[in-house]
Amino acid sequence: xxxxxxxxxxxxxxxxxxxxxxxxxxxxxxxxxxxxxxxxxxxxxxxxxxxxxxxxxxxxxxxxxxxxxxxxxxxxxxxxxxxxxxxxxxxxxxxxxxxxxxxxxxxxxxxxxxxxxxxxxxxxxxxxxxxxxxxxxxxxxxxxxxxxxxxxxxxxxxxxxxxxxxxxxxxxxxxxxxxxxxxxxxxxxxxxxxxxxxxxxxxxxxxxxxxxxxxxxxxxxxxxxxxxxxxxxxxxxxxxxxxxxxxxxxxxxxxxxxxxxxxxxxxxxxxxxxxxxxxxxxxxxxxxxxxxxxxxxxxxxxxxxxxxxxxxxxxxxxxxxxxxxxxxxxxxxxxxxxxxxxxxxxxxxxxxxxxxxxxxxxx
Numbered sequence: 331x332x333x334x335x336x337x338x339x340x341x342x343x344x345x346x347x348x349x350x351x352x353x354x355x356x357x358x359x360x361x362x363x364x365x366x367x368x369x370x371x372x373x374x375x376x377x378x379x380x381x382x383x384x385x386x387x388x389x390x391x392x393x394x395x396x397x398x399x400x401x402x403x404x405x406x407x408x409x410x411x412x413x414x415x416x417x418x419x420x421x422x423x424x425x426x427x428x429x430x431x432x433x434x435x436x437x438x439x440x441x442x443x444x445x446x447x448x449x450x451x452x453x454x455x456x457x458x459x460x461x462x463x464x465x466x467x468x469x470x471x472x473x474x475x476x477x478x479x480x481x482x483x484x485x486x487x488x489x490x491x492x493x494x495x496x497x498x499x500x501x502x503x504x505x506x507x508x509x510x511x512x513x514x515x516x517x518x519x520x521x522x523x524x525x526x527x528x529x530x531x532x533x534x535x536x537x538x539x540x541x542x543x544x545x546x547x548x549x550x551x552x553x554x555x556x557x558x559x560x561x562x563x564x565x566x567x568x569x570x571x572x573x574x575x576x577x578x579x580x581x582x583x584x585x586x587x588x589x590x591x592x593x594x595x596x597x598x599x600x601x602x603x604x605x606x607x608x609x610x611x612x613x614x615x616x617x618x619x620x621x622x623x624x625x626x627x628x629x630x631x632x633x634x635x636x637x638x639x640x641x642x643x644x645x646x647x648x649x650x651x652x653x654x655x656x657x658x659x660x661x662x663x664x665x666x667x668x669x670x671x672x673x674x675x676x677x678x679x680x681x682x683x684x685x686x687x688x689x690x691x692x693x
Contacts, residue, residue: 354395356653358642359418361411362431362454364403367532367558370586371631372431375454376401378635379429381620386643394646395653397639399428406431406532406556408438415439419446426451426658429638432581433457433504434531440466449658452638454581454631456602457507467659471641471666472602472634473687475579479511481600481687482552482577487519490575492550494524496543498536498563500555501528508554508579524548529559536563543567549574557583561590568593584690585629597692604675604688606633611674613640630690641665641672 360379362372379399387396400422404410411430418424419442426449430436433455440459443450443466450468453460456475460468486492497512499505505528516522525546527539536559543551544567551567553560553576564576576597578587584599591597606617607628617636621628645661646653665672667683676685 354652356395356397356646357422357424358397358399358426358428358451359415359422359424360399360401360427360429361404361414361418361435362401362429363406364401366405366407367534368406368431368556370557371454371581371583372403372406374583374585374629374631375429375431375635375638377626378632378637379639380635381617381624381626381632382636382639382643385616385620386639394643397643400424404431404435406435408434411435412438412442415442419448425449425653425655428452428642429454429635431455433507434502436460437503447655449655451642451658451662454634455504456579456581457503459507467655469659469662471637471662471685472580473685474511475508476511476514477687478579478600478602479508479515479552481689482579482598483512483515483519485598485689486550486552486575486577487516487521490550492575493521494546494548495521495550495552496546496548497523497526498539498543498551498553498555498560499526499528500531500559502531504531504581505554512552512554523552529555532556534559534562536566539563540566540570544570544572551576553578553582555582557586557590561587564591564595564597565593568595580630583629583631584692585627585631588690588692591692595692599690599692601630601688601690602685603630603633603637604677605690606630609675611671613637613671613675637672637675641669644669644672 363369364372383397402414404414428451431454436453499509527542529536529539576595578599580602641662644665648661648664649657
C-alpha cells in the first residue's frame with residue numbers, strides 16, 4: 331500500500347513539474363485575411379496575438395504551456411475559411427480556433443464547429459449569432475454590433491442632431507447584422523434610415539451606392555464595410571460636395587481607413603478597445619514596450635489581438651493540466667470576470683462584465 335502511494339505521489343509530482351509544463355504545447359488555429367482588400371485587418375490581429383504569445387512563451391518562470399498559433403490566409407472569403415478550418419482541425423489538430431476575422435466567414439463554418447465541438451475564441455466580430463445559445467463553445471469579450479450601432483446613433487442623433495441618415499452596407503451577413511442593429515437603434519429614437527445602399531464584399535465598386543445616397547439629400551452616412559471601399563466612398567462623396575458626417579464600426583479598422591483618406595471628413599469610428607497609446611493599465615504599458623521593441627505601429631486591431639492572447643494565457647490558470655478543449659471558453663470568461671489586469675483596461679466596476687464602446691475621430 332505504501333509502495334502504491336509512493337508511486338502515485340511520484341506521478342502527481344511529474345505531472346505538475348515545470349519540465350512537463352515546458353514541454354506541453356497548445357495548438358491554436360487562426361483564419362484571417364492576410365491578402366486582399368481587407369488584409370491590413372487580419373495582419374494587425376495576427377501581429378497583436380503573436381506579440382503577446384511570444385512574450386508569454388519566453389517568460390523564464392512561466393507556469394503555463396507554450397502556445398503555438400498557426401495563422402492561415404482566407405482573404406476574408408467564407409469558402410476559403412471553410413477550407414482553412416478543415417485543415418486546422420484535420421491536419422494541424424488545433425485545440426481551438428482563435429481570433430478569426432469576420433461575420434460571413436464565421437457564419438460559414440458553424441456546422442464544422444458544431445460537429446467537432448471546437449471552441450471558437452475571441453472572434454473579430456460583434457455578430458449576435460455568436461453570443462446566444464451557440465451549439466459549440468464560444469468566448470466573446472468585445473462589444474456587440476448592436477452596442478456599436480447604439481453608440482454611433484447616440485453620436486449622430488443625440489449629439490450632432492442628424493435625422494436624415496443613410497446606411498452604406500456591405501452586402502453579406504456582416505452588413506445584414508449591422509443593418510438590423512442600426513434600424514433598432516434608430517427606431518428607439520423614432521427614426522429610420524432615409525436610404526440604404528449596398529456594395530459587394532471585397533469590392534471597391536461603390537459608385538452605384540454613392541449615387542443612391544447622394545441623390546437622397548442625407549446629412550450623415552453610417553457605413554458598414556472594410557477600410558478600402560469606405561475610404562473611396564468618403565473621398566468621392568467629399569469630392570461631390572457632401573458636407574455631412576460619416577461613421578464606421580470597429581471592424582473597418584480606423585488606422586487603415588484614416589491612412590487611406592485623401593479628404594478631410596467629419597468621421598467617427600466606434601472602437602471596442604481604449605486608445606492603447608493613452609491607456610494607463612499595466613498591460614497597456616507592456617503593449618507599448620513590446621510594440622516599440624518590434625518596431626510596430628500602434629493600432630486598435632493590434633491591441634485587440636494582444637488582449638485576446640493575454641486573456642487566453644491568463645485563462646490557463648483556471649484550467650487543470652493537461653489543458654482540454656472543454657475548459658477554454660469558460661476559463662476565459664472567468665478571466666474577464668475576475669482578473670484585475672484585464673478588468674482595469676476596460677474600467678469595469680465590481681458589477682460590470684461587459685466592456686464598453688469607445689470612439690476614434692479622424693483629425
